Amino acid sequence: MQNISIYCLTMDPSHESKILNLNFIPVGLGEEKFSDNFLTDKKGENISFKNKFYGEYTFHYWLWKNHLDKINTNWIGFCQYRKFFVKQKINNELNKLTFKELNNYLLKQIDENDNLNYDCILGDLLSVSDFRFTKFVKKNILKFIKQPSLIFNKKKRNIKLHFDIFHGEGNLDKAIDVLDEKERDGFREYVENKTNFHPHNMFICKKEYLVKYYEIIFPWLNKCEELFGFELQGYGMRRIYGFLAERFLSYWFLKNCNVKKLPILVKDLSDYKNL
DSSP: OOSEEEEEEESOGGGHHHHHHTTOEEEEOSSSOOOTTSEESSSSSOOGGGHHHHTTHHHHHHHHHHTGGGOOSSEEEEEETTEEEBSSOOOSOGGGOOHHHHHHHBOOOOOTTSTTOOSEEEEOOEESSSSOHHHHHHHOHHHHHHOTHHHHOGGGOOHHHHHHHHHOTTHHHHHHHTSOHHHHHHHHHHHHHOSEEOOTTOEEEEHHHHHHHHHHHHHHHHHHHHHHOSOOOSHHHHTHHHHHHHHHHHHHHHHHSOEEEEOEEEOOGGGOTTO
């Protein structure tokens, strides 16, 4: 019997049988019509109309408000139709990976004999300092002209710089200014000193921590709406609430939990045509 409930998010109803065959709980987001086997963000108390701005967080909100008391496992996790937690790094050629092999690699159980010296699982770190330099420059060449040290010193290419370039100059600072006072200084220090974070808004944690996380993230994002609104152009701005949450997620769980890191496998379920 599984001791973890893992929700697999997709925007494609055709992924239903594949998600169920992986023993994950299918979650349908977006405008497509999903069968009753899917959970969605549209029933009960919800913010589904914000999905194109919030991404997966409209489901997190729905889960928080409507479903948490129905979950009977101590651990809760989230993956996506093309990103999954795996027990170890996979060296196989991904284009040759069979569905059966994928199924065997995925994390589906918390090992109760693993001393349980962790409360949360996050994906391997993503470096923001190692992005192609041309990509940085293309987005904001003036910043590099004004601060040429950024060209040669990767340590200065921190989370804040990366966010400023790809999601609007100064927007992260504005958002941090309206964050709960207990978290404000710590999060600001985190984004100014770290050059990597745990990506994709993917995590697994004990239920008690999920509740605490929701209680801080959603009031903050709601305040951020007063700053940025919804008349947002371009992917980097339109999804700014999801990107803010992604950075905060790393900071919050690292601060409040003992974290175990696992690889995230990128493999699209759509690659398996005959299932």
